[in-house]
Every structure is written in C-alpha cells, then in structure tokens.
Amino acid sequence: MVNILMYGCNGRMGRRISEMCQHSDEYRIVAGCDLFDQPNGFGYPIFKSISEVDVDFDVIIDFSNASIVPVIIEYAVQNKKGLVCCTTGLDDATVNSLIDASKKIPVFKSANMSLGMNVLFELVRTATRVLYPECEMEIVEAHHNKKLDAPSGTAYMIADIISEETNNEVEYVYDRHDYRKARDHKELGISAIRGGNIVGDHDVMFIGDEEILTISHKAQDRAVFGRGALNAAKFIADKGPGMYSMQDLTNEIIAKNI
Secondary structure, three states, rough: OEEEEEOOOOHHHEEEEEEEEOOOOEEEEEEOOOOOOOOOOOOOOOOHHHHHHHHHHHEEOOOOOOOOHHHHHHHHHHHHHHEEEEEOOHHHEEEHHHHHOOOOOEEOOOOOOOOOHHHHHHHHHHHHHHHHOOEEEEEEEOOOOOOOOOOOOHHHHHHHHHHOOOOOOOEEEEEEEEOOOOOOOOOOEEEEEEEEOOOOOEEEEEEEOOEEEEEEEOOOHHHHHHHHHHHHHHHOOOOEEEEEEEHHHHHHHHHHHH
8 A cells, every 4th residue: 555645635636636546455645735725525634834744654746836846855855755746847946856856765757647648759759760850740739728837748748759859950939920931840839729628638740741640649537647646656655766757667567568
C-alpha cells in the first residue's frame, strides 16, 4: 500500500484521484493539501499549508499551481519524501530546483501522465526522423477553459522532441496574426484552443506536398492522468534519489512483459 499526500486535493485532478483511491488495495490518500481546505467528502484530513501536515505518508502527488511547487519541493527534500510533480507551467528556476532535489530524493516529473500520450511521443520522434525535412510540422492542442497555461506543457514536450530530432533547426511560432509573409519551412507552429470541458487533445501534423500524417491523442477522462500519477507514485515509492519520468515507467512495464 502506497500512502499518499495529495497536494491540490480539492482541484479537478485531486478529486478525481481521490475517487480512484477510495476502494483501492494499492493506494491510499492519507492527507491532502489545498488553499481551499474544506472537507471534500473523502475522509482524509486537509491542510491549507504543507508545513501543517502531521500525518505520515510515502509520496507526494502534486497537481497544484506553479507558484506553490517551490514550497512543495523544499518540504519534500527536508522530510525525505518522494515527489510526483504533475503541475505544468513551471519556470526555469523551479525546474532546476526539481533537478537539485532529485539528487536527494526520488522525483517523478512529467507534463503529461498518460501512458498513451507517452506512446505518442515515441511515434512523433519516429515520424520526425523519417519525414523531416520534406514535411512541415504543426502542433494543435485543446483544453478546458480553466487551464491557466498555454500552450500546454505537453505541447512543449512534443515540440522539444521535434526540435531534438531536427538538431534544433525548427523555430517555435505561436501566433501569426501580426505579420504577413509566407511560412518559413523551419517554423514549428504551436496553437492552443481553450473552451468548455475539454480534458486534453493533442494533434501533431506532418504536412507534405502529397500527403499529411496526423498523430492524435484525445484524453476522454481525467482518470487517465490520475492513473498515471498513481502508477508514478508506486514506481518511486521504493526508489532512491533520481529524476524519473514516464519513459522510465513505460520501460519498466515493457521489461516486465517481455
């Protein structure tokens, strides 16, 4: 049984993960943290500040706000607790703090916790190797109207994979309304759509003169991200210090099934 401190427990993902743990034999949320610290009906104590937590646990799962993450990192290091950081929109200083923390505790970081999305990453890597530079590439992502960052962290992950496979030749372009000129072949367009209750859609287009390849992933339920976060918590519960990712998790799953 992995005992979890759920940071952001009253947010969309926090509540979804809480639902998933209610009758689980593998995971148990023993406490939560949230600025809105009212009871959420799941039976565990909720604290407004992580410094107030007086319940023992194994791993922190964080679905909070980028401004809070440095405090969570500091607490995790001081108390030698594993950290699954799912919050997106982190600045460079916070990312560097996570890297520093990983020298002392296990840190699991991914902008997207979906197993299927991480398969998409590998497909994009292969498609870029095969089709570039003959094709032009565009990324389109869509999320719900409450999402704060745009483009999504996942869109940036896709873009970074493409950039890596093209020897950093591509230039990220986010908006074309303020200039009138033909598209440069080395542009990588990244577009964000926000509206309604879209869980998370990502399309990667490889556009050639004779054909178009589109690689798509559509999350139909937030449970897919919750399942990934819980798998990550279990994955690092018995790990030593280090920076871990969904690639490490998927590699372990593949190794066990060969």
